[in-house]
Amino acid sequence: MLQHQHCQILIIGGGTAGLIVASKLIKKLPAVSIVLLDSADKHYYQPAWLFAGSGIMAKEKSARSEKSLIPNGVLFLQEAAELCNPDENYVITSQGKRIFYDYLALAPGITVDWAGVKGLEGSIGKDGVVSIYSYEQLDQTWQSIKIFPGGAAVFTLPATPLKCPSAPQKIMYLAEEYFHKTGVRKDTNVIFFTAKDKLCEIKKYESTLKKVIERKNIKIFFKHDLEEVRPDKKEAVFKSLVTGSKETIKYDLLHVTPCFQAPVFLKKSRLTQKNGLVDVNPYTLQHQRYKNIFALGDAADLPTPKTGAAARRQAKVVAENLIRLLSSGQPGASYNGYTSCPITTGYGKVVLLEYDYDKKPLETFPFNQAKERYSMFLLDRYVLPYMYWNFMLPGRI
Numbered sequence: 001m002l003q004h005q006h007c008q009i010l011i012i013g014g015g016t017a018g019l020i021v022a023s024k025l026i027k028k029l030p031a032v033s034i035v036l037l038d039s040a041d042k043h044y045y046q047p048a049w050l051f052a053g054s055g056i057m058a059k060e061k062s063a064r065s066e067k068s069l070i071p072n073g074v075l076f077l078q079e080a081a082e083l084c085n086p087d088e089n090y091v092i093t094s095q096g097k098r099i100f101y102d103y104l105a106l107a108p109g110i111t112v113d114w115a116g117v118k119g120l121e122g123s124i125g126k127d128g129v130v131s132i133y134s135y136e137q138l139d140q141t142w143q144s145i146k147i148f149p150g151g152a153a154v155f156t157l158p159a160t161p162l163k164c165p166s167a168p169q170k171i172m173y174l175a176e177e178y179f180h181k182t183g184v185r186k187d188t189n190v191i192f193f194t195a196k197d198k199l200c201e202i203k204k205y206e207s208t209l210k211k212v213i214e215r216k217n218i219k220i221f222f223k224h225d226l227e228e229v230r231p232d233k234k235e236a237v238f239k240s241l242v243t244g245s246k247e248t249i250k251y252d253l254l255h256v257t258p259c260f261q262a263p264v265f266l267k268k269s270r271l272t273q274k275n276g277l278v279d280v281n282p283y284t285l286q287h288q289r290y291k292n293i294f295a296l297g298d299a300a301d302l303p304t305p306k307t308g309a310a311a312r313r314q315a316k317v318v319a320e321n322l323i324r325l326l327s328s329g330q331p332g333a334s335y336n337g338y339t340s341c342p343i344t345t346g347y348g349k350v351v352l353l354e355y356d357y358d359k360k361p362l363e364t365f366p367f368n369q370a371k372e373r374y375s376m377f378l379l380d381r382y383v384l385p386y387m388y389w390n391f392m393l394p395g396r397i
């Protein structure tokens with residue numbers, strides 16, 4: 001039998017976006033009933049997966065118990081959303097509860113789809129096929145880089161929407177530097193197959209990255225998408241997104257950035273665009289058809305790269321708009337597309353990207369962030385994780 005429950009605000013997803021919006025709301029609206037739905041036991045600071053996959057830190061440091069991060073006053077239901085009925089304002093959970101809401105904030109992220117590439121699902125983690133896009137694969141990724149004997153080291157970036165589109169470049173730059181340390185770089189071809197047509201959308205940062213690629217002597221194939229992995233022959237098949245032709249490459253190390261997909265319950269709930277992401281106004285983050293629904297984080301269909309930094313800014317806007325709606329106002333807060341990503345170009349070097357929907361750099365520091373800097377590496381490695389756990393998730397900034 002279905003159990004019924006009602007809350008004023010229901011948040012789906014307790015990742016970066018969901019926890020920040022929950023913290024901000026409960027601080028301002030302590031008397032409002034807020035429920036957060038997520039079946040996960042663990043919450044991950046995913047930017048640290050780059051450090052774990054490149055031997056800089058232990059992967060366990062990126063994980064904390066989900067329960068321990070739920071803000072006081074927010075009711076945590078450790079269940080997944082199975083279906084949303086936006087016409088009747090309720091969500092059905094994996095344990096069969098029917099939760100009615102006045103307002104809904106959707107923050108379920110996007111998930112890895114290993115099956116999106118033929119032959120990949122069974123081969124990840126074996127015989128040189130690795131990825132920093134999976135917590136379980138991080139130790140194997142680092143081991144494979146550490147003991148790489150030389151040969152073809154191939155890195156990929158897919159055509160689907162993905163989390164932190166710079167991460168595939170970052171792990172490639174770190175691996176390339178490590179191959180010098182182990183003395184195998186002279187026997188190694190580092191090759192990058194990317195579905196994109198450039199290294200970065202912003203010219204200012206792209207010119208630095210072009211120099212990094214040149215300095216590191218990395219070969220790039222733009223507009224190429226990984227179509228198949230043949231682990232028995234150590235072959236990867238790429239398709240040109242321009243001509244449709246296929247190319248088979250032999251690899252010794254294959255770092256795969258997998259395809260991603262939005263959680264299926266969103267599509268079943270008729271809340272999405274064709275790409276499976278939630279159809280929201282890019283400024284107010286309000287659903288295009290259901291005015292009591294908002295979406296934020298990776299699951300929202302927004303024309304800006306999917307990063308935790310973007311999710312934090314979106315959480316501020318969604319919280320403010322929900323507060324306004326609850327006091328009978330209009331959603332006036334607006335998101336400008338801000339996104340940020342520290343691109344690690346070596347052990348001790350970072351270029352800090354920050355920009356908005358207009359592709360205009362919005363830099364925090366009073367110096368040129370397009371320059372590779374040790375100070376920005378320290379920020380990325382030590383300051384940002386500390387701020388994440390102690391200030392961002394608790395909604396203090």
Ligand SMILES: Cc1cc2nc3c(=O)[nH]c(=O)nc-3n(C[C@H](O)[C@H](O)[C@H](O)COP(=O)(O)OP(=O)(O)OC[C@H]3O[C@@H](n4cnc5c(N)ncnc54)[C@H](O)[C@@H]3O)c2cc1C
Pocket residue numbers: 012013014015016017018037038039040043045046047048049050079080081082107108109110132133163164167263265296297298299306307308309310311340341342
């Ligand atoms: C390797 C890597 C490197 C990265 N580097 C950076 C970086 O340097 N800088 C940066 O800013 N960002 C970076 N990111 C991206 C950043 O981690 C994400 O953009 C951010 O976590 C998005 O937050 P989110 O809340 O939308 O999704 P997530 O944090 O993924 O959380 C989604 C939550 O929703 C839950 N959920 C899913 N389905 C359901 C359901 N049906 N019902 C209930 N709950 C559900 C999940 O369990 C999860 O807890 C990186 C990501 C990766 C993987």
